[in-house]
Amino acid sequence: MSKFDKLIGRDKVPIYIKMKPKPSASHLINYQSEIDYKYYICDHCGSKIKILQKKHEMSGGVVCLPATLTGNKDLTLALCNKCLNPALKEFEGVK
Numbered sequence: 199m200s201k202f203d204k205l206i207g208r209d210k211v212p213i214y215i216k217m218k219p220k221p222s223a224s225h226l227i228n229y230q231s232e233i234d235y236k237y238y239i240c241d242h243c244g245s246k247i248k249i250l251q252k253k254h255e256m257s258g259g260v261v262c263l264p265a266t267l268t269g270n271k272d273l274t275l276a277l278c279n280k281c282l283n284p285a286l287k288e289f290e291g292v293k
């Protein structure tokens with residue numbers, strides 16, 4: 199069993215949305231809330247990974263692990279750069 203077993207079968211990596219805070223003087227009826235940024239949650243450590251235009255500036259991203267590695271199905275994970283190796287070790291330990 200690995201901590202990622204429950205993620206096998208998940209359709210896709212969820213994307214979360216952080217909204218900009220509403221101005222405090224929000225008696226403006228037509229105030230439109232705006233998206234501040236979107237982010238993933240790292241499946242290994244739970245950190246936020248902001249989705250940026252410049253992918254190389256992101257602290258992580260989405261990786262697809264092949265079934266040959268997971269021993270089950272292909273598995274798509276959101277991982278920080280620093281969590282990639284520890285996450286891969288999870289699977290190596292299972293086999």
Ligand SMILES: [Zn+2]
Pocket residue numbers: 240241242243244245277278280281
């Ligand atoms: Zn992480």
